[in-house]
Amino acid sequence: MTTTVSEQVGTAAGAVRAANHTAMSAALTASETSAVVGAVTDLAHRLPQLLEHIARPLRTADPVDYRDDRGSDPIHALRQARAALNDARDVFEALAGHLDRAHYHLGHLSPSDPEDSTVNTTKYLWRVEEVAELLGICRSRVFGLMNVGELASVKIGSSRRVPDQAVRDYVARLSEGAA
Structure with missing residues (x-):
């Protein structure tokens, strides 16, 4: 059975939601926070590429194949969608840069006792x-x-x-x- 892109993104969103709920009650150390920030940074670096891939078909979409239920011009709707996806891509690229900096600074922190660390924070x-x-x-x-x-x-x-x-x-x- 093949999963669709929307199903995979939905699964990822569910995983982020679950992590958010876990983080609300977790008492994370700086090292654990670094590992989480590293994983979120990886996600943030991957999202711009995903947005680029999903926006690509909109460049060549034939507006004749679509209708806008709000009564707008489909050409305008496709252009606006592409522009919004490009803006989102730019925001995620900026977010990834901020997360890189946070991860860099957290990556230098380690527990006093190296035996206490079970999290790999290697970049x-x-x-x-x-x-x-x-x-x-x-x-x-x-x-x-x-x-x-x-x-x-x-x-x-x-x-x-x-x-x-x-x-x-x-x-x-x-x-x-x-x-």
Whole structure:
């Protein structure tokens, strides 16, 4: 049995609703909060792509195939829907950036006793802006380091991400050079 996109999104909405109810009564530690924020950040990064995919058919939809029950022009309705979906995509991209920052700051917190932590808060890939903040340098310097091969990076779509290990290796090389 094949599930539809709307069924999958409905299932995801139900999962978010359940998490919301659980979070209302949960006493989360900073580490647990970091894990939750990391998962929400992942979701926020995926939503703009989903909105793009569902808006795509509206670009080529034939208005003749539709009628607007409110008496409006179907062409106008399709354009307005596309514009609203594009606005929503932009909002989710901004939201993802804010969540990235929150996750970055929470990711440095850990319980006093490492035995108390059962939550994996490792971030595997960093945005260029985050690497710049981590290293205390500007964004263009990060791009420069990537261009000359001093800092490894991967391309995801049109974006560059820096693996956590690459940041650690770069700092280790700097520390060795200073010793």
